[in-house]
Amino acid sequence: MCSMASGNTIAEVAGLIGDPARANMLSALMGGQALTAGELARVARITAQTASGHLAKMLAAGLLAVERQGRHRYYRLASPDVAEAMQALMALAAGAPRRHHPVGPRDMALRRARTCYDHMAGRLAIALSDALVARGYVVMADGAALVTDAGRDAFQRFGLDLKDAHATRRPLCRTCLDWSERRPHLAGRLGAGLLARSVALGWVAPVPHSRALTVTPAGDDGLHHAFGLPADWRREDAG
Amino acid sequence: MCSMASGNTIAEVAGLIGDPARANMLSALMGGQALTAGELARVARITAQTASGHLAKMLAAGLLAVERQGRHRYYRLASPDVAEAMQALMALAAGAPRRHHPVGPRDMALRRARTCYDHMAGRLAIALSDALVARGYVVMADGAALVTDAGRDAFQRFGLDLKDAHATRRPLCRTCLDWSERRPHLAGRLGAGLLARSVALGWVAPVPHSRALTVTPAGDDGLHHAFGLPADWRREDAG
DNA sequence: CGCATGTTTCGGCCGGCGCCGAAATGACCG
DNA sequence: CGGTCATTTCGGCGCCGGCCGAAACATGCG
Structure with missing residues (x-):
């Protein structure tokens, strides 16, 4: 049950983010808001059972954290580092339009x-x-x-x-x-x-x-x- | 032949980095040094033809830039943004030991x-x-x-x-x-x-x-x- | 020109993984 | 305790993509 977040490879982490469904879920969590597994499944446009598998993987890799609340499970980004990595990837995906830090x-x-x-x-x-x-x-x-x-x-x-x-x-x-x-x-x-x-x-x-x-x-x-x-x-x- | 680096998705970019061979090549290029296709193949421990395919993909996605020199082709990271993304992913993979910016x-x-x-x-x-x-x-x-x-x-x-x-x-x-x-x-x-x-x-x-x-x-x-x-x-x- | 070297293209194999349907687990509710 | 809902587990299908061998450019050299 130990989350074992330290033994990851760059490729493993990037590979996790590199799936459209998972990337969508992570993007949805970028607001800092914690979301339930069902909400995340809807965001990624996949069934609940598929989403569950994705969430388990990201959880094991230390990208996400979860807390149970009744029969819901709220997932959120495990750390600001995850958000930082997502931001860097977004900048890359957008074609690098910005030059300096984003503080308009x-x-x-x-x-x-x-x-x-x-x-x-x-x-x-x-x-x-x-x-x-x-x-x-x-x-x-x-x-x-x-x-x-x-x-x-x-x-x-x-x-x-x-x-x-x-x-x-x-x-x-x-x-x-x-x-x-x-x-x-x-x-x-x-x-x-x-x-x-x-x-x-x-x-x-x-x-x-x-x-x-x-x-x-x-x-x-x-x-x-x-x-x-x-x-x-x-x-x-x-x- | 236009490299079309702007239409990428987060998942596409992350998926590219998310392959062990490609991640190794990118890591090798993190020093700022430009390397030939053959050297990169050796770093990733794959054959030259496999490496060539990977390099072509990363080139098309705008992650890498290339310049020919005789019969060699020197590949390098296309922009500091790529290096930044790699760094963020490394920090994530390492388990986030650092807290502040890396300027000791x-x-x-x-x-x-x-x-x-x-x-x-x-x-x-x-x-x-x-x-x-x-x-x-x-x-x-x-x-x-x-x-x-x-x-x-x-x-x-x-x-x-x-x-x-x-x-x-x-x-x-x-x-x-x-x-x-x-x-x-x-x-x-x-x-x-x-x-x-x-x-x-x-x-x-x-x-x-x-x-x-x-x-x-x-x-x-x-x-x-x-x-x-x-x-x-x-x-x-x-x- | 012929040979060696670096690089790319083509074709085919095969494993991994994302996907879903079905069913099990756990929590709340009357 | 059954019914419902959120979530997870299991099983199997299908396909994408990484891998390599073989061969085709491309370049440099004698």
């Missing part, structure tokens, strides 16, 4: 704050996650995240009722690898609730036709007081 | 001056090539290099007799892609002679058990007077 002005906005499906990502999400941990509202340990009692109270005051946990199968709180920051941020129902409520309060506003988010002055203030978000979260090396 | 103090010495087979590489070699071109001793144009008459005299004074050119089949002067500087430097018999004579004169000294080279004060002086090597060639952005 528009990308800067995305790196600062953006949506990742239904929750926040980017430096904002990282800083917020860190602040919540620092205040003892959330504890994070190797890929898992839990809401403390103090956190439940704080989120209640914020306007989030996390009590009706059993109404949905979605996990209350889990982590999601942040693509630009290479660190996990909060996802799950808590992450979604934080974003939805922040938007409702006018604290953050989605930029039209983009995944970028703007944090309003009221948001800076509110997030600071409610969760201890540091004032300098916009800095490159915040956190 | 020891690597700095290698980037400054090192041997590449039998000639010089690194910033020293780049600066020296530039100086030779600036003085009109050598002309370089798209991958080829030639020694001028003035150059022949200068090298003669330096102690290199390049007259017995036909004794060996090795090209007198050709370029070699410098891995750390991403620019071509001088190789061939001229490059080998420059290194050998410099060592003999005590101008440069190989560091034991390493490919690194040390340039002595006498070497700084001698290379400056003989070939116009600028005094500040050690600077990061020299050239």
